[in-house]
Amino acid sequence: MGISVEVLESRMFASGVADEIIQCSRDAKSDGVPFSLSLSGGRTPGSIYRALTISPRSTAIDWVNTKLFLGDERWVPFEDGSSNYRMVNETLLKSVSIPPENVFPINTALDSEEAGALDYSKIIEKEVPVVDGAPRFELILLGLGEDGHIASLFPGSKNLTDTESLAVVSTNPNDNTQRVSIAPKVILNARKILVLVKGEGKQEILKKFLTGDGDINTLPALMLNQIADKVTVFADSEAVVNLPRNLIENS
Ligand code: 6PG
DSSP states (O other), X not given: OOOEEEEEOGGGHHHHHHHHHHHHHHHHHHTXXXXXXXXXOSSSTHHHHHHTTSTTGGXXXXXXXXXXXXXXXXXXXXXXXXXXXXXXXXXXXXXXXXXXGGEEOXXXXXXXXXXXXXXHHHHXXXXXXXXXXXXXXXXXXXXXXXXXXXXXXXXXXXXXXXXXXXXXXXXXXXXXXXXXXXXXXXXXXXXXXXXXXXXXXGHHHHHHHHHTOSOTTTOGGXXXXXXXXXXXXXXXXXXXXXXXXXXXXXX
């Protein structure tokens, strides 16, 4: 089975994805494991995180049984406007009762990105159960960059062939800024992955992703085809306009 695609009306996108996250948390609970959730950054997920703070969704997740991580972070102070942690804090953490010790930001206060990646690798090793030889997140949320990147794994990066690291230093070639990102080993071992694609600006890259137009080096999201049965794309109606129907009939 290929990667499945769920299309939601734009106005229903945030609540629809929030409900899927809640379902994944219930699956973890019924399996008696912590809900280890890696959040994506950028502009798309803020409305989803806010949807999780509004009743009745705000009490649907057992936050005491939840461990929250970031899939990637820009190497800036927490208070910086481009910080993913700052966005997650503003849209989610401030409004739900998750114990602070259950939240694991990438520590950008350390001396270097390399120290940040090493520190985050150790945190993942300590906090995320190992299954099949690697840490297994119950759920990883990923945005889809217009260049096909996921987390902060960008086209042409040496990180794309790194099979051992848990977290890596990355440079965004679009603006030459530094980041820390979870690595392929972690992404490809997740129990479930949701790829969040919203807006007409993502039409082209979504089509390339779903048709396999490229390779992992030119379109890093294609690595997800290795675990297609664990991946669901949630796209809004604007992102799928002009997309051939066969691509979204739950490919
Ligand atoms: C980040 C994200 C990144 C993002 C994509 C899509 O730190 O920017 O983690 O991987 O998910 O770039 O970003 P948008 O949601 O802003 O389109």
